[in-house]
Amino acid sequence: MLTLINRNRFFYAPLESGAAARVRPPGTVANVVCGFDILGFALNEPCDEMIVELSDEPGIQIINKDDYDLPTIAEKNVSGAALLALLEDSPDVKGLKLTSTKNIKPGSGIGSSAASAAGVVVAANHLLGNRFSKEDLVRFAMFGEKVASGVKHADNIAPCIYGGVTLIRSIHPLDIVSIEAPPLHVTVVHPQIEVRTADARQILKHQVALKDAIKQWGNIAGLVAGFIKGDYDLIGRSLEDVIIEPVRSILIPGFDEVKKKSKEAGALGGGISGSGPSIFMLSKDAGTAQDVAVAMKEVFTRIGIDFHVHISTIKTSPLSAEFV
Numbered sequence: 001m002l003t004l005i006n007r008n009r010f011f012y013a014p015l016e017s018g019a020a021a022r023v024r025p026p027g028t029v030a031n032v033v034c035g036f037d038i039l040g041f042a043l044n045e046p047c048d049e050m051i052v053e054l055s056d057e058p059g060i061q062i063i064n065k066d067d068y069d070l071p072t073i074a075e076k077n078v079s080g081a082a083l084l085a086l087l088e089d090s091p092d093v094k095g096l097k098l099t100s101t102k103n104i105k106p107g108s109g110i111g112s113s114a115a116s117a118a119g120v121v122v123a124a125n126h127l128l129g130n131r132f133s134k135e136d137l138v139r140f141a142m143f144g145e146k147v148a149s150g151v152k153h154a155d156n157i158a159p160c161i162y163g164g165v166t167l168i169r170s171i172h173p174l175d176i177v178s179i180e181a182p183p184l185h186v187t188v189v190h191p192q193i194e195v196r197t198a199d200a201r202q203i204l205k206h207q208v209a210l211k212d213a214i215k216q217w218g219n220i221a222g223l224v225a226g227f228i229k230g231d232y233d234l235i236g237r238s239l240e241d242v243i244i245e246p247v248r249s250i251l252i253p254g255f256d257e258v259k260k261k262s263k264e265a266g267a268l269g270g271g272i273s274g275s276g277p278s279i280f281m282l283s284k285d286a287g288t289a290q291d292v293a294v295a296m297k298e299v300f301t302r303i304g305i306d307f308h309v310h311i312s313t314i315k316t317s318p319l320s321a322e323f324v
């Protein structure tokens, strides 16, 4: 079917009610230690699974197939808010039905809300003949992130949609830069406590000492340069956060010890994943990433907090959907 949308461009789109697309949006690590709100990368695992279907029923219907008891009213649901934003720009589409199975626990710090928001807009775009750019999709998905944390930020959404390491130079206007990176292995430990992003943002200081800002700028520039040059030592040296981590790490029992033991096990470095409580570490090779997992497990076992560990590489491909 040839479809005209509001930008005077023609697209082929299967707009039959019942057409459905499936997507597996991955977890993401936002901030990457020193790049609060501006850096993130995508993981290969864990992933959620979502199916978005064209519907004759106006608006967004939501079916949750997991135990997280997430809202089913579109405006209050992260995926729903993102799809509503996409519908605003899709006057030819009546409604969408979402069936969502979340494996990334909300409040984990590995981009659960971003996976919910980014996944559905990528699936809907697939149904609509890929009429929207990746940047448009980030714009829609940020409405979902706002439901989750009260603020629009794209440091989970952009890597989820683009893949790889992304720099969000600006969100007004959106300016997303994909950053080359050498092969890296990521170990993520998720202690089974919940830290709400909104709370973890609330406790941050609003003013920064100039000497700390200078240190942070040096680290962000060093980290980006380290990624592009494939300089593992520079990456390791730059994984330092003198602004956010000292405040947020008090919410995560065992944080300092996990960091110390992970580095002793060979990790290049790491820190809080997103707003926590997950902690991530980067390693040069798979064997070291395994050793880091053992070190992390020892710490949380000793302090008596349940945890899950994920070992992954950085997912470099953009998020795509398939018809089902």
Ligand code: HSE
Residues within 6 Å of the ligand: 030, 031, 036, 037, 038, 109, 111, 153, 155, 156, 197, 200, 201, 274, 275
């Ligand atoms: N940059 C955001 C924060 C990521 O740290 O609050 C939240 O996942």
